[in-house]
Amino acid sequence: MKQAGHLVVLGAGSIGVSFSAVFRDAGFEVTICDPDTERSSAATQAIEAQRAAMALAGLERGGNGKLNVVGSLDSTLEKADMVIEAGPERLEDKQAIFLDLLERASQDAILATASSAIPMSRILPRPADQARCLVAHPVNPPAILRLIELCPAPATSPQNMEKASLLFDRAGFRSVRLGHEIEGFVLNRLQGAVLREAYRLVDEGVVGAEDLDAVMRLGLGPRWALSGPFETAELNTPGGISAHAARMGPAYRAMGEGRGETGCDWSTALVSRVESERRAVVSEQALPKRAEWRVKAVARLVAVRDKLLGEADV
Numbered sequence: 166m167k168q169a170g171h172l173v174v175l176g177a178g179s180i181g182v183s184f185s186a187v188f189r190d191a192g193f194e195v196t197i198c199d200p201d202t203e204r205s206s207a208a209t210q211a212i213e214a215q216r217a218a219m220a221l222a223g224l225e226r227g228g229n230g231k232l233n234v235v236g237s238l239d240s241t242l243e244k245a246d247m248v249i250e251a252g253p254e255r256l257e258d259k260q261a262i263f264l265d266l267l268e269r270a271s272q273d274a275i276l277a278t279a280s281s282a283i284p285m286s287r288i289l290p291r292p293a294d295q296a297r298c299l300v301a302h303p304v305n306p307p308a309i310l311r312l313i314e315l316c317p318a319p320a321t322s323p324q325n326m327e328k329a330s331l332l333f334d335r336a337g338f339r340s341v342r343l344g345h346e347i348e349g350f351v352l353n354r355l356q357g358a359v360l361r362e363a364y365r366l367v368d369e370g371v372v373g374a375e376d377l378d379a380v381m382r383l384g385l386g387p388r389w390a391l392s393g394p395f396e397t398a399e400l401n402t403p404g405g406i407s408a409h410a411a412r413m414g415p416a417y418r419a420m421g422e423g424r425g426e427t428g429c430d431w432s433t434a435l436v437s438r439v440e441s442e443r444r445a446v447v448s449e450q451a452l453p454k455r456a457e458w459r460v461k462a463v464a465r466l467v468a469v470r471d472k473l474l475g476e477a478d479v
Contacts, residue, residue, distance in 0.1 A: 168230060169193045169335055170246040173238070175262065177204040177211070180279050181251035183307040185232070186215035191336040192228035196245075198235045208234045215308040222309050226337065242266070247275040247332050249301060254280060259288045267294055275329045277301040281353065284346050285318035292320035299329060302350045313338040314350045365424070387466050391459060399443055400456045406440040 169192040174181045177199035189195045189212065197212075199205040209232065219225045235241070242248065248270055250262050259278060266276050267289075276298045278288060285298050295318035304310040313333045317326055330340040343350065349357060359381075366372050372380070388397045395406065402409035414431045421429035447455050 169228075170332060171196070171244050172332075173198065173241060173245040173248045174251055175199075175248065176251035176253075177201070177208040177234075178251060179211075180303060180305065180307060181249070182208060182211040183215055183303070183305075184249055184251060184279070186212045186219065186308050187311075187338070188336045189230040189232055190216060190219060190226050190228045192226075192230050193336065194231040194233070196233040196235060196238075196241050198238050198241075200236050202236065205234055205236050215306075218306070219308050224309065224311070224337065238269075242270040242274070245270060245274045247277060247329065249277045249279055251279040254282060256283055256287060259283060263288050263294075263298065275299070275325055275332065277329065279303055282349070284316065284348060285321070286346055289318065292318075295320035296322045297325045299326065300350070301329065301333070302352065304352060307338075311338045312352070313340050314343060314352060315340055316343045316346055316350050318346055362424075382470075387463050387470065388459075390466060391462050395439060395443060396447075399452070400459055405449070405452065406443055407436055410436040 169188075171194045172184070172188045174185050174195065174197045177197050181197060181199070185195045185197045185208070197205075197208050199208065212232065216225060233241070248266055250259060250266075252258060252262070259280065263276060263278070270276060274297065278285065278298075278300055279302065280288075280300055281302060283300075285295060285300050289295050289298055298318055299321050300314070300316040302314040302316060304312045307313075315326060315329055315333070326342055330342055333340045341351065347354070363377050366377060367374055392400065398409040398413075399405045402412060410431050414436075418429040418431075
């Protein structure tokens with residue numbers, strides 16, 4: 166496989182190792198750097214373990230990009246197409262790393278952090294420094310769950326967002342480009358909303374922790390795994406998104422307001438926008454066929470889920 170590019174990963178923890186495994190498997194030359202000798206010496210074996218997991222998931226592509234494991238960087242940064250910082254969540258460390266990268270990396274290189282909580286504007290507050298810098302937020306473990314959220318700083322250029330997206334897509338990720346910077350990105354905001362309500366329901370004595378997990382595992386989870394919340398609403402309601410919003414919107418608004426939340430209305434314009442975006446993916450005429458597919462797909466997913474749950478030894 167022809168070399169697809171050169172990636173530099175800073176940090177040989179689980180996230181850095183996963184990125185290295187995916188990009189190497191896609192034919193990229195990968196340089197992974199960690200000054201911790203114990204982590205750097207274990208990096209090659211850890212990357213191979215990730216590739217075994219990728220093969221189990223049917224994700225291995227058979228690439229064998231060159232792998233360099235180093236304790237410090239010299240001229241490597243000058244030939245990198247992208248640098249991913251995947252170190253600890255310490256703001257001061259990230260600020261120092263990115264100021265160094267701005268000086269030493271190629272002017273064409275994308276500079277990304279895999280931070281799960283720190284937006285790029287806190288790492289590099291000066292807009293003049295932000296043009297090629299962004300957050301590349303993975304889902305753990307990235308080698309298996311191939312979604313990457315690309316979150317810009319206020320001054321990240323659209324061209325560099327596009328370049329980063331293409332690099333991740335080439336490696337085998339599904340990149341989601343956020344329209345502007347936001348705390349928590351998309352995944353953590355959705356996850357946080359579910360967890361907040363989960364804790365409230367347990368605290369109020371509505372349900373116990375195990376039963377709540379069962380509601381997600383046996384109910385919402387299989388549907389969302391295949392469709393997501395918008396398509397689930399669309400396929401569950403004759404008439405699609407607009408019919409679902411008309412039928413269920415007032416009830417969901419009341420639930421939100423009962424929690425003291427604001428902005429719980431789904432405006433007609435917003436519902437129309439979501440419906441229009443859905444129609445660009447699946448036409449109205451194709452919805453019945455899509456619903457039939459989902460029934461069969463959920464059945465197969467449930468069979469696999471129950472088999473795996475039966476294999477659990479704890």
